[in-house]
């Protein structure tokens with residue numbers, strides 16, 4: 001059996017000489033300090049601490065030293081390697097911080113820069129608003145009817161019981177077209193669509209009339225925050241057997257709550273329109289104060305109610321003028337401003353914002369509804 005190799009033959013191993021180890025350590029420290037980014041530091045690390053690095057080779061040579069020399073060499077090389085690893089760790093942390101700081105600057109996004117995308121348009125709130133109104137009625141089985149904006153004087157006035165000498169005819173300041181003998185007007189309300197519908201399709205027990213008519217109307221009004229020579233109305237007409245004021249009230253209450261929310265109903269005040277008898281003004285429960293403590297409410301100015309439109313039971317004279325047997329059929333009608341309705345719904349203070357075509361307004365109010 002062979003015993004331990006006591007007569008060890010010392011070999012000079014150059015790699016573990018103090019000068020070599022120091023030189024290797026200093027070279028590693030210098031390379032680490034000189035690495036200016038993480039990529040470079042990675043290369044430096046494998047060169048100076050990898051398996052083939054001078055310090056790793058020196059470490060391996062320890063085994064070849066005489067036993068009494070190993071401890072001292074092991075300590076020296078261990079310290080050198082420790083110093084290199086520590087320097088590496090510190091430099092790595094430094095470079096990571098720098099890297100993150102640089103990324104934050106380089107990849108910063110200026111959210112205030114104008115974009116070069118094509119802006120997406122949106123439909124005008126009057127269009128979507130008129131559609132919403134039509135939808136409320138279509139959901140009840142009504143139809144939508146339209147008529148021309150240049151209307152026969154007879155349909156705009158006479159058929160609706162506003163004869164040439166009727167005092168109410170002057171209530172509506174009319175735009176007349178040239179030449180006067182054509183007897184054409186820019187329609188002053190959507191009510192002529194009632195007359196057109198009755199004349200064109202008549203009414204039978206099987207085919208009653210339930211139509212809603214949104215559209216553009218014209219009057220010689222000033223252009224200001226609450227008036228415009230062009231505005232929009234919606235007209236409703238129901239002709240059937242045994243139609244009563246109760247049907248009218250129920251219909252308008254439903255319309256109001258669909259438009260303005262649960263609990264917003266209507267009240268009627270006696271009024272006069274030549275085409276309805278009896279006639280009423282329709283008011284809405286104030287959608288701001290809801291009629292609770294209205295004294296402080298700026299919207300209804302203490303009333304608790306807001307004027308919305310006109311309505312009534314269709315005057316038999318109108319039914320007769322439009323070819324409907326008034327002894328068998330009766331009907332109700334109503335009319336209100338769409339612009340005004342939308343102003344309420346969106347809290348708009350100036351009617352003109354609806355007409356000025358500012359795309360910022362359209363985008364803000366045209367997308368909902």
Ligand code: DAH
Nearest residue numbers: 189276310311312333334335
């Ligand atoms: N046409 C009326 C106006 O423009 C509004 C109106 C009132 C319409 C009563 C109606 C109605 O159908 O019954 O002022």
